Amino acid sequence: MDWRAHYWYLSNMTQIETYTLFGEQNDLPDVVHCEPIEARSALHDWELKPHRHGRLHQILLLKSGGGFVQFEDRTHALPAACLVSVPIGAIHGFRFNPGTRGWVLTLSAELLDEQLQSSEGLRSYLQSPLILESSSEFRQIFRAIAEDYTHRNFARAHILRARASLLLGLVARVISNDHPMPFRTDSPLQHRFEQLIDRHITDHWGVAKYAKRLGVSPTHLSRVMRAATGKSARAAIEDRLIREARRNLAFSNLPISQVGYALGFADPSYFSRVFTRATGMSPRDFRRGLDTPDREKL
Numbered sequence: 001m002d003w004r005a006h007y008w009y010l011s012n013m014t015q016i017e018t019y020t021l022f023g024e025q026n027d028l029p030d031v032v033h034c035e036p037i038e039a040r041s042a043l044h045d046w047e048l049k050p051h052r053h054g055r056l057h058q059i060l061l062l063k064s065g066g067g068f069v070q071f072e073d074r075t076h077a078l079p080a081a082c083l084v085s086v087p088i089g090a091i092h093g094f095r096f097n098p099g100t101r102g103w104v105l106t107l108s109a110e111l112l113d114e115q116l117q118s119s120e121g122l123r124s125y126l127q128s129p130l131i132l133e134s135s136s137e138f139r140q141i142f143r144a145i146a147e148d149y150t151h152r153n154f155a156r157a158h159i160l161r162a163r164a165s166l167l168l169g170l171v172a173r174v175i176s177n178d179h180p181m182p183f184r185t186d187s188p189l190q191h192r193f194e195q196l197i198d199r200h201i202t203d204h205w206g207v208a209k210y211a212k213r214l215g216v217s218p219t220h221l222s223r224v225m226r227a228a229t230g231k232s233a234r235a236a237i238e239d240r241l242i243r244e245a246r247r248n249l250a251f252s253n254l255p256i257s258q259v260g261y262a263l264g265f266a267d268p269s270y271f272s273r274v275f276t277r278a279t280g281m282s283p284r285d286f287r288r289g290l291d292t293p294d295r296e297k298l
Contacts, residue, residue, distance in 0.1 A: 031157045032164050033106040034149040037062070040104075041096050050093035050251060053086075055109040057126070059167065060084040061134060061142045065100025069093070071129040072243075073250035081134040085171055088112075089198075090129045091247055103142050107164055115165040124229070125172040132174055141167050189214065190228040193221065197240045202264035204241075207233045242278045245271075249287045256283045 037060065041048060050070055066080045070093040078084065078096075086092050088109055116123045132138075145163045148156055196210055210233065211218040222233040229236065241263065248259045260271030260283075276282050281289070 030149075031160050032108075032111065032145070032149065033104075034146050035104055036146075037065075037096065037100055037102040037104055041094065041100070042098075046096040046098050046100065048094045050091050052089055052091045053106075055088060057088050057107045057109070057112055058086040059105045059107070059171065060086070060102060061105075061138055062100060062102040063134075063139070065097045065102070067094060067096035067100060069131070073246055076131060078131065079133075083132040083134050083138050083171070085126065085130050085132070087127050087129060091251070092129060103146055105142070105145060105164065105167070107168075111161065111164065112168070115161065115168060122169065122172040125175040126168065130175065132171065137170060138167070141170070187224050187228045189216065189221070189224050193225065193233065194236070194240075197237055201237075201240055201244055202262070204264050205237070207237070210237070238274075238278060242275065245275055245283070246279075246286065249283055256287070259283065 046067070060083065062078060062080065062082050062084070064080050067078045069076050069078055069084060070091075071086075072091050078094075112123070112126075116126075141163055145160065145167070148159050148163065192214055193210060196213060200210075207218045207221060211221045214221065216224075218233070225231060225233045225236055231239070245259065245263055248254065248262060249256070252259070254262065256272070257268035260268040263271065265271035265274075272283055275286070279286060
């Protein structure tokens with residue numbers, strides 16, 4: 001057994017499961033998946049423990065009710081009428097008020113790749129978890145998707161893809177109006193690089209090794225990443241490592257030294273220095289800061 005995996009195995013940690021669809025291990029069985037919020041959450045006492053989806057993007061629309069959502073290590077209140085966007089890989093959990101009504105729409109990574117054209121720059125607006133105010137336009141699209149999903153009419157798959165694409169575009173538009181950013185086209189090399197980082201984050205590869213695996217020069221890789229994200233390839237690697245460190249500190253009860261070991265650091269003090277430099281606080285202070293009243297609500 002790999003020594004990093006051995007630390008995970010021995011620890012009495014809170015597991016963050018990676019699901020394909022709400023606890024199911026099979027692939028997404030349809031072009032999209034749409035179901036009422038209450039259909040599944042009511043079976044679990046209106047609480048869905050923190051988890052993540054490896055290749056699925058979810059959008060929830062609350063018609064009534066409310067509750068709380070946890071994104072990574074932060075908890076947010078959900079108003080009675082809102083839209084929640086949960087990107088691929090984001091840790092999230094929900095505690096709904098009993099009787100909450102609405103829908104959950106699940107979209108595969110393949111559908112996003114098909115619908116989000118790199119030249120249009122939408123993907124960058126959809127990569128962070130967020131809560132938006134609901135609108136009549138959002139509700140109308142969700143009702144249409146739910147209706148098409150339930151029935152097996154001709155051209156069902158085509159229409160579901162089109163409606164899902166429309167919803168993604170409208171969500172991205174609302175975000176861009178509230179938080180405009182410089183236009184950047186999406187890059188296939190960026191996505192390949194980010195996927196490779198996910199697979200090798202604990203191996204502590206440098207930019208040169210990632211570039212060699214991707215068949216490009218380190219300079220070209222950094223140039224593409226700056227154009228796509230505004231950050232260098234080296235910064236992308238560190239950001240992903242720190243994000244994983246925050247997750248482990250938030251969702252496990254591993255000692256801080258073992259969090260460092262699990263992330264590939266041979267020296268716990270070096271892990272602490274890297275984390276402190278990147279976040280402005282030590283791992284210990286970060287973990288202490290999680291014990292807040294808002295966090296206890298979920």
